[in-house]
Amino acid sequence: MSRRPRLHIPHPPARPGEDPDFSYVEISPAGSVARPDPTARLRDIERSLAFEMIRVLDDNNVATGPWDPLLDPADLQIGLRHMLTTRLFDERMQRMQRQGRISFYMKSLGEEAVSVAQCMALEPSDMLFPSYRNQGLQITRGRNLVDLMCQCLSNSADMCKGRQMPIMYHWARGNIFSISGNLTTQFPQAVGWAMAAAIKGEDDIASAWIGEGASAEADFHHAMTFASVYKPPVILNIVNNQWAISTFQGFAGGENRPFAARGPGYGFPGVRVDGNDFLAVYAVTRWAAERARRGVGATLIEHVTYRADAHSTSDDPSRYRPKEEWKAWPLGDPVERLKNHMIAEGYWSEAEHEALIAELIEHVSECWEEALTYGTMTDGPQLDKNELFEDVFKDMPRHLIDQREQLRALEDD
Amino acid sequence: MSRRPRLHIPHPPARPGEDPDFSYVEISPAGSVARPDPTARLRDIERSLAFEMIRVLDDNNVATGPWDPLLDPADLQIGLRHMLTTRLFDERMQRMQRQGRISFYMKSLGEEAVSVAQCMALEPSDMLFPSYRNQGLQITRGRNLVDLMCQCLSNSADMCKGRQMPIMYHWARGNIFSISGNLTTQFPQAVGWAMAAAIKGEDDIASAWIGEGASAEADFHHAMTFASVYKPPVILNIVNNQWAISTFQGFAGGENRPFAARGPGYGFPGVRVDGNDFLAVYAVTRWAAERARRGVGATLIEHVTYRADAHSTSDDPSRYRPKEEWKAWPLGDPVERLKNHMIAEGYWSEAEHEALIAELIEHVSECWEEALTYGTMTDGPQLDKNELFEDVFKDMPRHLIDQREQLRALEDD
Amino acid sequence: MAQMNMIQALNSAMNLMMARDPDVIIIGQDVGYFGGVFRATDGLQRQYGEHRVIDAPIAEGGIVGSAIGMGVNGLRPIVEIQFADYIYPGYDQLASELAKLRYRTAGDFFSPLTIRTPCGGGIRGGQTHSQSPEGIFTHVAGLKVVMPSNPYDAKGMLITAIEDDDPVIFFEPKRIYNGPFDGDPDKPAVPWSSHPKGEVPEEYYTIPLGRAEITREGSDLTVLCYGTMVHVCEAAAKAAEVDAEIVDLRSMVPLDVDTIRSSVEKTGRCVIAHEATRFSGFGAELAATVQEECFYSLEAPILRVTGWDTPYPHAFEWEYFPGQARLIAAFEKVLEAA
């Protein structure tokens, strides 16, 4: 039988045991991409925004070019602090998972700039629709780490009342929407939220995040189509961290084109940004927010970054990619890059950095201790079991009252 | 309350009572778009293919430019005959619906070139995944009109055994897939069919059709993503006939960009073609088929055409668009254009045309008479009622045997 | 009081609610300028503007998903899905998101959607314009699921659904949009104007969700039904001269178990009717509940009269449809028993 397979199967750059190879990542020099007016005609700007890479920090850690957001040193310090807090929080929680204190965890190591810089570039009243790898949004918006920890612990102070897995936070007062286990569902929801803002004539905008793998889901297309038709004030972010569990970004269609290029297909800009460059992410987000606030419409942003750790505590990436891949990642570490920039500019020093880390480790530990006072899933104060039946509906219908009674009766036995 | 709505709501060019206005349709001069090699690099060809309009027939009905497929006069006559057959078949069936002989019908008036030219440009062993407005595919592949009529009649010779509404044909031996009432589902199925061909190393390709309105469905994205990832031998067609029931193409995102522009977003070409230009449609299809057969990958084709009649026999377009809109349609009537071209070239005459029409009307009538001998839904030979329970599964399970018995028992009463 | 058919009653409910509450908006395919393929939203865009009655792309998942977001942002969207057969592409957003949002956020977020969708057969719609998929929604915790059987209920229940902070899937039996239907397609169509439930107040009123209505009292057997089947069951009981108590459930979730229980305790016999396929249809839940609640009153097995376990066929529509003959056979069997 003469079989001539010609189905194309994407291949990641390297497998375990092979040398990392990121030559497929096209990188523009810092400062090389023009910054168009947010109202510019798509056809005049689409190509460079979607295909090149917006970068501000150059190889010497100097900010350069038209996208430099010219942030105050104080803001840089805040950004650095939030990124470090995110990282140290992640580290601690992963450790706690290893010790069996929480059931599951997902880190955002290497991607902290995306959440932190974007959140800083938006207004507190803007509505955020995160994925599970955006804990930096919570931290930057000022969420008490204790709240996040209590959620991961499903303890008596859990905002979700024990109903969601760890990291599936939400924060109504902080305008951060609930994280769903189902990928990409938040994308059209964010578009709808923004449509409502426009219908009501309110000024707030929405921003949503998905991974590049999740962009293959139907809801990506739904969000893009509705954004194309109604031009609502929304920012749609694809965090391209190269991996979706074990499959690399080629399995979402990233081999041929940047994900940012999807935007122009639908008639609005897609912007490709160095996701590990705090300043570039900030600047691009401001640009997109301006488009949204001025009623020009939606923007798609592709953040080029790298998932430095495992997908989750259930995953073992050494099975499918080289162990040292992160070291070869050409866009570096967002924390190191911002730190080095600040040091180069004279706003920061190694000593201050060490001190900040020490302070934050201490802070995370204190928060953890406090969180434990609200209990763990097995010890200490517990959620009321009756909560199991609350909030399915606004008012509990008869059949749930009956079921609650059945459970109570059993427990009483 | 100060409400400042800024949600964008697309508006069609004209509403009932207003003058038709197709100034939004960007039209390139015939012959003006280069014909790249099917293996050319996307970035070198994408812009002109997706944004301009490939046309072969100029205003004087002369074929011109690099896309002229240089078809034999005999082929042109075959094409004209199939288009006319399609149109006369449609007319007759719509009349039969009006008379209550069939329950429902959908015409393809004004769009006949898409199905006929494409089908002629493909091989008989290529697999077709039509929408409900592609009856021309059946006719061009040589389907007996009687078969189509029997399906519409749900009579004793209905290929669907009465299970589908009129026009939901299929033809296994003719390599035409079954039409579904659910929009767009055939798009990823066609991609999967083509993936299988590639896996098996077979040379056949798949081609699928949807309307521009249906491109908003999730399955469009699924098809595009899988086509992007695996580069299977498939042609994905969007028939942009400007209307989706009462909403114009702006509600699918067509205001900002041609639908063809979606292709490059996913990394493969989108080609915008004058869907009423038989020669252009043929040529573009050959080009896409060559890409598929040579293993280069998928092609998206946007056929710019106009839905000249109602959406279906359940629809009344005078409620939402100017009555005379078709007359103003700048790309004319595909049948008239091909006919005039053939006359201009001396391959055809008005007299021959009239004679052909008379012959085909007669043919359609004969077929209808024959179809009626197999019964209608109410008279004449009928399908066996037991058929109701067949083919749910390959072998009838117990519960369906029981239900069939129940029905029989009742009928016997 | 006015005479209204079901479409007019639904239109009246939406019109009233849009006038009362600026946060009520409508989104769906062809609902705007055109007024909907069944004309339920006729005139509403003209009256309330195109920012409140919104034509949507053909993407049910996108419609539901974006409407969820609108609801989270304070609007009260009414979604029209053109045919219930086309609700499946929205199933993930409905089952995974809409239904669970309040629960997963411990009440901090919710989205008060009403999803209207025409269902049921009897219009020669074939397998993709005839389905009754209510069963697969009743299994999803967090969704209310209802189906009115007449214009009066349709209006009152739709107003309640729109005001409800929980999501409501509102099934509309399209076969009875224009008039009650007794199951005989050969009889001349009957308009709602000749039916008491075609009398519909112009003004605001509500009908609570979760309350069944006994449309005919009787003592021989209980018939549980909803939507189109209410009228078919009434006609069948009449034709069979059976003293049936006909319970129009109106709401599947929440279910009015009290009314069901007291009826079956009284009659001791029960027939369940729906158009959806039988296997794992909502009738299964009803039968399971009735035998559990009324076991000691039951004098015969509970019978289900439903669509067959096949797709809804175009040609054999009336062989498929659970019409009077099948109902009468079930009535006889259940009365004969024991």
Add this chain to the structure above:
Amino acid sequence: MAQMNMIQALNSAMNLMMARDPDVIIIGQDVGYFGGVFRATDGLQRQYGEHRVIDAPIAEGGIVGSAIGMGVNGLRPIVEIQFADYIYPGYDQLASELAKLRYRTAGDFFSPLTIRTPCGGGIRGGQTHSQSPEGIFTHVAGLKVVMPSNPYDAKGMLITAIEDDDPVIFFEPKRIYNGPFDGDPDKPAVPWSSHPKGEVPEEYYTIPLGRAEITREGSDLTVLCYGTMVHVCEAAAKAAEVDAEIVDLRSMVPLDVDTIRSSVEKTGRCVIAHEATRFSGFGAELAATVQEECFYSLEAPILRVTGWDTPYPHAFEWEYFPGQARLIAAFEKVLEAA
């Protein structure tokens, strides 16, 4: 014979079938190079190449839709949906297309897919990694729906499913991938090697779909169950010292009504157990069928022991799970009655 856990048994079935039939292919998220997040396809890409074990984009609707097309073109695809909770985006392709293709084409087209998907709770997966959505598939005419409870059945049934020309939704209770589970999460895990059904032949064998198995004979009451619950029910019967007849249904569609009927006719009492939410769950169909088939043998109402009608909560997993205590209570109640 070999000792296999359920993952190994599934892997063995796929491996055998790929070796026997070049048209068998596998597609799903992470199934290829990585071998699947639960490792069910471990090693298969290495053995059969990346054109037959295909990593897929994260798009369940696209996976099912494209696999349907592959099936139409003569392949015999096995689709893995990573978690049953994520099958909903594929629901339209499954319910509208896959299930109805043979019917709507009068047998001219069909697509012989097997859809494998891990379901059920008990792994701290929260509401989106714990669901048991079998009920909404059993309502769709044209789909076969099965769930094995042990490695031996898993292998034999998966081979049958792959060879079957009808589409099969193959639910895998992930809680028992590694060993049987009696419902007590605090007990040390038990491996399959200590269970007779962990003995699995290396070679080809089949188990027909649509045949239940009585895993324990008894005369006091019948327990209808499947998947993880088979083991929990067995343990509960033992703990309660009840002479229960435990029927492992294995297949929901087609359903082995004969085995059910003769068991309930013998025992006169019936308890139904599943992990899915109760309302309109598959237990409803079972209860409806049992009361209809065995009405005159029943001495007590049929009881359902199921997940509550809430999403599956992360913290209260064991309050949610229908464990031994709830089963025993139901056994007692059903035995006390009448």
